[in-house]
Structure formats: structure tokens, C-alpha cells
Amino acid sequence: MNIKTRYAALIVILAVLIGAAGSYIGMQYFGAENETPAERLANASEKAENFGSLSEEEQKEFIEKMAGNKNLKKVDQAFSIIKSNALKDVDQQQLVEGAIQGMLDTLEDPYSVYMDKKTMEQFNQTIESSFQGIGAEVSMVNDKVTIVAPIKGSPAEEAGLKPNDQILKVDGESLEGLDLYEAVLKIRGEKGSEVTLKVDRPGVSEPLKVDIVRDKIPLETIYTDTKTIEGKKAGIIEITSFSEETAKDFKKALTKLENDGIEGLVIDVRGNPGGLFTDVQEILKQFIPKDHPIVQVKNSKGEVSKYFSDIESKKDYPITVVMDEGSASASEILAGAMHEAGGYELVGTKTFGKGTVQQTIPMGDGSTIKLTLFKWLTPEGNWIHEKGIEPTVKVKQPDYFYTSPVEIEEPLTYNNNGDKIKSIQEMLKGLGYSPGRTDGYFSEETKEAVETFQSEHQLNVTGEVDAKTAGKLEELIVKKVRDEENDRQMKKALEVLFQ
Structure with a gap:
């Protein structure tokens, strides 16, 4: 194999090795003694970007000074064996990117990720004035795509997504096995398109189905x-x-x-x-x-x-x-x-x-590593x-601030129980009705509260919670949550200000 071909692949891997093991291998070579590790890392990254213009001897010297021969020879040997002998036809770029991803996976750090050129181009949108999607910051927690927070005024906030919600499926497709950025690309989409998320919410026994219409997300902060x-x-x-x-x-x-x-x-x-x-x-x-x-x-x-x-x-x-x-x-x-x-x-x-x-570290070909x-x-x-x-x-907000959207397939009725009923009870209570119990058991008092609510909002009075009743409850709760008069935390912050 031509040395430039082999080492062009290895230099991409080396850029990950710098700092990945926590030891900044070879950093002294790229900076003065008084430079910080981050400054040396930037120096090394710059050298890596210009790797293709070096001569064969310069490439060899560069690599040897960065990490020494022993480890590199092992990586190079594995690359050569797989490329030359694997029964399945192997794409060189896939080998390189697989090696990078594998090294990052060993860190067991959800915040250290690799983005190929295509992914990086799409994610550059997030630092522009706007992008299109559902509008939520996510992280990987215990191998699950987890909501950190929905963006203010976004479709994600409108749909009721909350911090610590875990997204299990996107339009029926499981996210299991995908890295964070692969998963997010599935969640994103053009303005006006709809996406259905299957969401696991802490404290709720059954996954929630959340339908969201994507929109343009302005990054006014x-x-x-x-x-x-x-x-x-x-x-x-x-x-x-x-x-x-x-x-x-x-x-x-x-x-x-x-x-x-x-x-x-x-x-x-x-x-x-x-x-x-x-x-x-x-x-x-x-x-x-x-x-x-x-x-x-x-x-x-x-x-x-x-x-x-x-x-x-x-x-x-x-x-x-x-x-x-x-x-x-x-x-x-x-x-x-x-x-x-x-x-x-x-x-x-x-x-x-x-x-x-x-810190994001460019790899020289449009791809990037974001490394802790x-x-x-x-x-x-x-x-x-x-x-x-x-x-x-x-200061906690009122309980109804934390209720979950309720998907109704069959009406919720007297003598049943479950998390959906618990959410309905909290909504009724938050709107001034008296459901009695709020533990998820559909009691006689809950039935009476539902009947009263239905009567006052021109709904069929059945005492059962169907899709129309649940939808009206959610509409009124969202309106109440957005009313600043109900914001206990802000009220307390203002009160504390002038004590």
C-alpha cells in the first residue's frame, strides 16, 4: 500500500488520539512549553489539516513524533490486514470513520462525538440565525437520546416535551444503536413536515406518542x-x-x-x-x-x-x-x-x-470531533x-406544569387506573375542578369532575375522557401554564429581589 494512502488514513485517527486518552500525546512537539494544552491541541490540529501536502518522509516523521511507533504500527497493521484480506469488500473511508467512532465509544462520554462532513454541514445550522426542526437541545444519557430542554416558543415546547424525556423512536423507527447526531438528523426536518416521537418520560409507565410539526427555529436568545x-x-x-x-x-x-x-x-x-x-x-x-x-x-x-x-x-x-x-x-x-x-x-x-x-477539532476534510x-x-x-x-x-411550579400529554385510543372510564388518568386528574385539579384522588385511579369523584368539565365546555357529558375531552383539558392547561400569573418561580425571584 502506498505510504501516503495509509498515513492519510492514520492521521485522521491520530487527531482523535490526541487527548482522547487524557495524556496529550506528543503535544510538546507542537507548541512552546508555556502554551496551554488547548493551544497545543489547536497546533496539532492545524498540522493534521495540512498533512496531505507533506512529503512521505515528513508524514512519517510527523506521525512518529506525535505518538511513537509502537501504537501506530498496531493501528496501521490492523488497517492493512482488514483492507487487504477481509472477505467483504471494505471501503477505506468507512474503516477510518469506524476507527474514529470506536475510539470515541471507549470514552463512554456522551458529549464526545464524531461528525462526518455531511453531518457537520447540517449541524453548522445551529450557530446560524435559524434552523428547521422541532427546537430542542438533546444529549445522550444512558445510551438514550434525552431532552435537555425545549427551545422557548419551539414546536417541541408547544408539544409538551420536557427535560429528561427520552426519545425512543422517530416515525416508528428505533433510535437504538445510533449516535447522538445520527439520531438528531432523523428528528430534524423541513418546516411544515410532521414527525411522531415515541417518548419515555420519568415517572410515566407507558411511552408517550408526541406528534410535532417542524418549523423554523429562530435563535434569538x-x-x-x-x-x-x-x-x-x-x-x-x-x-x-x-x-x-x-x-x-x-x-x-x-x-x-x-x-x-x-x-x-x-x-x-x-x-x-x-x-x-x-x-x-x-x-x-x-x-x-x-x-x-x-x-x-x-x-x-x-x-x-x-x-x-x-x-x-x-x-x-x-x-x-x-x-x-x-x-x-x-x-x-x-x-x-x-x-x-x-x-x-x-x-x-x-x-x-x-x-x-x-472543544471542536476540525479533521481537515470537513469532518469534526467534538471532544471533552x-x-x-x-x-x-x-x-x-x-x-x-x-x-x-x-420553588416548584404547580403540579399541573408537569403533566404529560394524553394520547387517547380508548376512552378512560370509571374504575380504571393508570398514568394517563393521573395526568387527567392533575389537569382537572389545576383548572379548579375536584377529581378527588390524583393517584391514577378513576374514582366516582373523578367521573363527576369530568362530567362538570364537559358540561361547562360544550362537550358530550359522558363522564368518560375521550380524545376531545383530553384535547380541551390540554389546551386549557397549556394556556394556564403560559400565564405569568401562575409562574411561582418568577414571582418568588422577584419577591426575594427586594427583601
Whole structure:
């Protein structure tokens, strides 16, 4: 086999080996002693991209200096044996990409993933002004595609998808065995097209069927509002994710609110799945004085870097942060810093718990590896991965906020029981009716509550929950959830602000 053919394949594999074992093999060769591992990694990646223009001898020297002969010879030998001797006709590119995927799989890290050229082109949409799909941030948890949070105002939010929902099937096709990005490409689609998801929800015994019409998902990430509480003006900034324009838009929004005379600020990161590490830093630099780190980053060698602002003091007005189980990653960096370094209150429920940082590494042919390189730590050095951040003021939303959509195949009737009935009971209760029990048993009181509801909404009065009755219940519950008067968490955050 021609050496350029063999080593062109191996260099792609080597780009994964850098840092994948946590040892940054050969990094000294690509950078000065005072450079950080991340800077050396960028150097190595740049060399890899230009690999094809090197001579045969330069290629050999490059590879040997990166990882030494022993391991490379083994990989090269396996590649040659399979390519030359396998009974089945083998595509060289598939071998290379299979090797990359296999190495990443050994990390058992859902956040370290490989994206081929085609996948990368499609996922570049997510950093543009908009994309088309259902509008939800997902992760791989226990080999299941799991909702981190639906995007504000998206079809996913409209359909009732919630954090920790696990997507089992897309249009009847199982997602088992697919990596995260393969699965997401099945979920995405053109505006106006419909997709049916089979969803496993924690605490619900039977999978849910969720029909969603895809739409254009704008990536506007900053929303503002003001409230007057006991004669004092409070500003509210909601951050729905951290993208390329978020820090800039946040600064504009904050400046406008301050010019309008706010006397306190609520930062809302509920349902915010995270995003760019750089943008959350820029936002925090406006609030955390320079004598405290904003965040700490720890690499595979245990080396810790601390990030600081350059401001002298805190804002002259009170601030609270409101968060929930859909607040992840960069949202947790913000919450952790605001509390530990700023002394501000956190209102809501415990966050998602993602304490790692990924870096995208181009492979030179349009494909990319997103690799976990660092842990991030709070200003006090706490690692919140798979633990989350606890609020200082715990507030849950009303129970009806957490009800599940109910798919009705056969009417729900007296003396039956199940999770669907439990959801119906919680909806009835949330709308002011008295179903009696709320444990999923269809009691006589539940039947009477259903009859009253049907009578008041011009439905056939049967005491049974058919598709029309369930649909009307869900419609009214969604409307109630969206009414800010029912938002206990925001109300408490505003109350805490001026205590």
C-alpha cells in the first residue's frame, strides 16, 4: 500500500488520539512549553489539516513524533490486514470513520462525538440565525437520546416535551444503536413536515406518542421585561441559550434596562441547555468583581486555570437567578458564579448537572470531533457534573406544569387506573375542578369532575375522557401554564429581589 494512502488514513485517527486518552500525546512537539494544552491541541490540529501536502518522509516523521511507533504500527497493521484480506469488500473511508467512532465509544462520554462532513454541514445550522426542526437541545444519557430542554416558543415546547424525556423512536423507527447526531438528523426536518416521537418520560409507565410539526427555529436568545414590585422597578432578562450573539445582546439589553432605571435584576436561565463557554464568561464579567474567579477549568493533567473579570465591584442593585432542571452547562456556570462569587440567591429547582467542556477539532476534510477536554468548576472549586446545583430558595411550579400529554385510543372510564388518568386528574385539579384522588385511579369523584368539565365546555357529558375531552383539558392547561400569573418561580425571584 502506498505510504501516503495509509498515513492519510492514520492521521485522521491520530487527531482523535490526541487527548482522547487524557495524556496529550506528543503535544510538546507542537507548541512552546508555556502554551496551554488547548493551544497545543489547536497546533496539532492545524498540522493534521495540512498533512496531505507533506512529503512521505515528513508524514512519517510527523506521525512518529506525535505518538511513537509502537501504537501506530498496531493501528496501521490492523488497517492493512482488514483492507487487504477481509472477505467483504471494505471501503477505506468507512474503516477510518469506524476507527474514529470506536475510539470515541471507549470514552463512554456522551458529549464526545464524531461528525462526518455531511453531518457537520447540517449541524453548522445551529450557530446560524435559524434552523428547521422541532427546537430542542438533546444529549445522550444512558445510551438514550434525552431532552435537555425545549427551545422557548419551539414546536417541541408547544408539544409538551420536557427535560429528561427520552426519545425512543422517530416515525416508528428505533433510535437504538445510533449516535447522538445520527439520531438528531432523523428528528430534524423541513418546516411544515410532521414527525411522531415515541417518548419515555420519568415517572410515566407507558411511552408517550408526541406528534410535532417542524418549523423554523429562530435563535434569538435574549428576552427582556420589567415588573414593578412594591413600588420598585425590576428588570428581567431571560437567556434561552448561549450562542455567538448572546453576550453582545445581553449587554445591550442590560444597558437599556439600567438606563430605564431598574432597581433590581432577575436573570432567568430556566430551560436553557447551555452553549458557548466564551459567551457565559463575557456575561459574568459584568457582575463578578475581579477578586473572585468566574469559573475554573481543569484539564486531564489536573492543571487548573482560573478566569477573572476586570471590574472592581458588584452592581449597585440586587440580583437573583431563576433556574430549573432544564438549566444545563453554561447556565450552571452562570448560576454557580452568581451565587458563590457574587453572593446572589438562586431560585427554582435543581439544575441538570453538566460539568464538562467540549472543544471542536476540525479533521481537515470537513469532518469534526467534538471532544471533552476539560471539567469546569465553580468559583469555589466544586464539580457539579451529574449532581446539578441546588437552589438557595427552592420553588416548584404547580403540579399541573408537569403533566404529560394524553394520547387517547380508548376512552378512560370509571374504575380504571393508570398514568394517563393521573395526568387527567392533575389537569382537572389545576383548572379548579375536584377529581378527588390524583393517584391514577378513576374514582366516582373523578367521573363527576369530568362530567362538570364537559358540561361547562360544550362537550358530550359522558363522564368518560375521550380524545376531545383530553384535547380541551390540554389546551386549557397549556394556556394556564403560559400565564405569568401562575409562574411561582418568577414571582418568588422577584419577591426575594427586594427583601
